[in-house]
Amino acid sequence: MxxxxxxxxxxxxxxxxxxxxxxxxxxxxxxxxxxxxxxxxxxxxxxxxxxxxxxxxxxxxxxxxxxxxxxxxxxxxxxxxxxxxxxxxxxxxxxxxxxxxxxxxxxxxxxxxxxxxxxxxxTGRREKLAARQMATVSSMEFNAEDTRRFAGSRNDVARMASNFAGVNSLNDGSNDIIIRGNSPLGLLWRLEGVDIPNPNHFGSLGATGGPVGMLNNNVIGQSAFYTGAFPAQFGNATAGAFDLSLRSGNNSKREFTGQIGFNGLELGAEGPFSKKSKASYLVYYRYSIPGLISSLGVDVGTGAAVPAYQDISFKVDLPTKKAGQFTLFGMGGTSNINFKGDLKDTANFYNDPYSNLYNGTKMGVAGMKHTYFFNNTTSYTLTVAATGTNVTTRQDSLDAERIAHKNFRQNGNEWRYLASLVVNKKFSATDRLTAGITVDQLHYSYNDSSRNADYGFIPFAVEKNQTQLLRGFAQWQHRFNPRLTLNTGVYSQYLALNSNTSVEGRLGLRYALPAAGALTLAYGKHSQMQSLMSYFHETRVGDTYIQTNRDLDFTQSHHLVAGWEKALKNNWKYKLEAYTQLLRKVPVEKRSSDWSALNIGAGYGSGLEDSLVNKGTGTNYGLELTIEKPFAEGYYALATVSVFDSKYKGSNGIAHNTVFNGNYVANALAGKEWHIAGMHTMGADLKVVTAGGRRFTAIDEAASKTAGRVIYYESRSFEEKTRAYFRLDFKLTYRMNNKGFMQEFFVDFQNVTNHKNIFNQWYDSRSGKIRTQNQLGFWPNFNYRIQF
Missing domain, CATH: 2.60.40.1120 (Carboxypeptidase-like, regulatory domain)
Incomplete structure (x- = not known):
């Protein structure tokens, strides 16, 4: 309890x-x-x-x-x-x-x-933006209100998306998105048309998730989320894509927001630069307060360590006199946390109790784009931007006898400068073409090492250099008649580092049925470069070090999705999708083993092994059902059920479950709102989720005792599975509309039943026993927001 x-x-x-x-x-x-x-x-x-x-x-x-x-x-x-x-x-x-x-x-x-x-x-509200991007299947639209509504979402975009069909997120301590059995590293994050690094505090290089989202949901505009066979505008991803936009500030009235809760203390301002101008600004700043929350007796999930972080998001719109607009946008943040090894401090998922761990991260993106209409049917958007991320990590062992495996140093920097040009042409009501090209100048600097008992600290990724990534796409939409629509396109990319090239076709068909129904079918070939740091992992050969991953090719995915949907007059909607995904050219080890890059992302960090080749494969297939009633008449409901199977083959040629193969996940959400005390409202939201347990490889306890470190049954990779995940969340919201200002309170009771969901099993080398780490128990999350 x-x-x-x-x-x-x-x-x-x-x-x-x-x-x-x-x-x-x-x-x-x-x-x-x-x-x-x-x-x-x-x-x-x-x-x-x-x-x-x-x-x-x-x-x-x-x-x-x-x-x-x-x-x-x-x-x-x-x-x-x-x-x-x-x-x-x-x-x-x-x-x-x-x-x-x-x-x-x-x-x-x-x-x-x-x-x-x-x-x-x-297309309904959830699909309008997706339709604009010429998506045929597996797409959902959302806005800031959606990120606030669902119980258990913590005002986090990624945690909100975990309620959609095909998405699984069983780590209470991180917002990693697992789509249809894929590694979370297969996800693309995009902001205002710019591919961005991991937008989460405490995120690792190359990873796509973290404990706390960096993007403030108060600034989110109409955005979309794709879970497969996405259109040609999106590339360098194999699992899915977040297409995020920032809303514009109010250009006629100055407004302010204050908010305090689990995510921190937030202050926001927006408005016009002057009464005569239509130019507007929007800026939000946030500073963490977990220390204050911890003092109230609420477990923030990191044991005795207190996380510190801050972030800022902004957007400036500058309309021009001649059918155009300049937009400045950006976001960035810093975070750090120190874990002190302590066997009694096991209430977090981030650290070994026999080590001290020090972690700091920085991330930022800033850009400017110009949109111009040549006429009523032709426009272009030119974007220049810069992104950067830095991760500094140090792990020191408290056990001198096992120091070889407990000492680690990382100082990694990745930043890019990019220029992108996208042209949109509407030929007629039936035909539209969107095409674009992006040039990325990639810079990187790594200095990573781990300590060996015989040689001291040995570097495994040391590099400082630059390279280029060139990308282009063309997407065509043709409407044969009011019922039948074709979306087709091609995407291509070239990585100068090792001269790898990929050309990918995309195809989608949508046929509208009588009485508000539709059939959909889409195919997409997608490819993704490996996390940049992985190309420079080094192998010790005698007294020298060789970069054995330098020639790794793109990982490829072939995704086929068929769907049926039906909208009813009472606002209810049903959608059924079946999919098959074939993954090829997956990095695996040269030696015969069960290791595969498809399993990266199950924990914290995203590192790869050395001496890798693109000879691995993977297969995902499943069936998804969504039943939804958008908020109307004072209530909403959403139920999603996903049944799937996810397998891979390493260099040993043996088929195994992926670590993400839970086989099923089901969500049920509902909410009701009542008008009380004049113009005030009271809301109640409920969420129930259950999913197949986390896959793991059994530990050979006898061999581990002999070796003094963990030894797994590699021939039984991911055969075991923890008991089913279950969580019940309940949220109460009270909104007060007073003259000239609004106040909102909510209390989100997460894991109300205090269910003991298992995070992992680990081998305690001191006691010689296998221990179980549970996830967060009952946890109340509160929030107060005022707008004026």
Whole structure:
């Protein structure tokens, strides 16, 4: 059971929450709702579009630039309907209108290509951005409100995405995204069209996850998440892609936000530079407060160590007089934590109790892009940006007898400068072409070593140099008729480091059925370079060191997805997808072994072995069901079930389960909102998740005692599986709309049943016993936000 002190703190938070709700009173409040309407294919603003708030007489018509403004909108949740002659109508649900901040929305309309007497399925809210990117299958759209809504998400984009079909995240201490049995290293993170390094605090070089997300969800705009067979705009990834955007700041009114919770103390500001200008700024800063949270008796999951971190996100929009706009954007952060070895301090997943571990990370991205419309159908976006990441790690053994395996030094730096040009051309309502090219100048500096009892510290990755990555794509969309749409394209990349080249085809078909249904089919060949540091791992040969991974090729993935979906009149939607993924050219060891790069990412760190060749394979296949009712009529529901199998072959040619092959995962989420005390609202959200346990290789206890270190049964790689993962989360939210400002409180009770989910098993070399490490137990997460 969790400590008595934590019980008392939890009851106190719950009592405070209830009392706040009971004593608060409100009165009718109003707010302004405005935004823009654009042509989905050309991206140009549309004039004379009628925008109406559903069920009211409030509405507006867009101006010559596609902008609209609706005043005196009652706070709460509203739906919008947009219509224009010659375009498919669009409806947006669940728009949150708050007293402390103007509501700003962007609407996309798709031009009609014919008149049909039957109802044709038009992409819903979760698929509109994906449709713009010409995705056919396995895509979901989300915004900042989605990242706040679900219980257990901690205001984290990645943890929110773990609720989607095909996604598995069974590590309570990290937000790694496991898609359809793939390693989390197969995920691409993209911000404002720029590929970025791991956007998480305490993340390792080459990794894609971490304990705390660096991207502040208060700045997120309409974004999309892809889990397979993604379109040609995205490359250098084999598993999936996050296509993140930053929302623009309010260009007519200055607004401020303050927030405090598990993720830290946050301050935000946005507004116009002047009353005469349409230029706007948006900036949010966050500083960690886990030390304060720990003092309340709440376990932050890192034992006695207290993490420290800070980050900033910003965006500046500068419209020009001639149909264009400059945008400056960026984000960055630092983090550090020190673990002191202590056998009693086993309440974290990050450190061996017999070692001291010191870790510090830095990450940043900054860019500028210029968008210009040559005419109503042709535009370009030119982007220049720089990204960088640094990881410094030191591990010192407290056991002199076993020092060879407990001393480690890492100082790694990776940064890039890139230029990207993307051209978009709408030929007609039926045909559209998007093409682009990106040049990356990659710089790197590594100085990594581990201590050997005979030779002292031996370098295994020491390099300082630069190389180039060239990428290009072309994506074509053709709408044969209102029902049948073809998305096809090609992506290519070239790595100058070892002259590797890949050319990849993408193909997708969507056929809309009568009565709001659709059939989908898509194929994609995808390739990904290895984590940059892995190319420079060294092998000791006599008195010299040789880089035995330098010639590693791209890992390849062939992904085939077929789907069926159905939308009902009562807002419910069903989607079923079946997929097969074949992975080829996977790095494995030259010697016969069970090791494969497909298993990297199960723990913390992303290192590769040396002496690798691209001769490994992998196979993933599965079936996914999504049942969803978007937020409307005061409630929402989401259920996802994924059944899958994930296998690989190392250089020994033997088929094994991957470490991520849990075989199934099921999520059930629901939420209800009530209007109380005038314009205030109370919300309750529930999440239940269960999944197949974590795969692991059994430890040979007898051999380990003899060797004084852990020895595994390598012939039984990942045959064992921990008991099933289960977690129940419950969240209470109270939102107060007062005159001129909004306050919001929530308490998120995670793992309410205090279920003992197993993280891993490890061999204790001092006691000669196998020990089990559990994940987080019951954990209350609180948050307060104010906007004015």
């Amino acid at each position: 969790y400590p008595e002190k934590l019980k008392r703190r939890t009851y106190f938070l719950l009592l405070l929450f209830v009392l706040t709700a009971l004593v608060s009173h409100g009165q009718e409040q109003y707010q302004t709702l405005r935004g823009s309407v654009i042509d989905q294919q050309s991206r140009r603003g549309l004039a004379q579009v009628s925008v109406q708030i559903t069920g009211t007489n409030l509405g507006a018509t867009t101006d010559s630039l596609g902008n609209f403004l609706i005043q005196q909108v009652s706070v709460g949740r509203v739906s919008l309907e947009a219509s224009h002659i010659g375009y498919e109508p669009s409806r947006l649900f669940n728009i949150v209108v708050e007293s402390g901040k103007e509501a700003i929305v962007n609407i996309e309309l798709l031009e009609k290509i014919g008149i049909s007497e039957e109802t044709v399925l038009v």
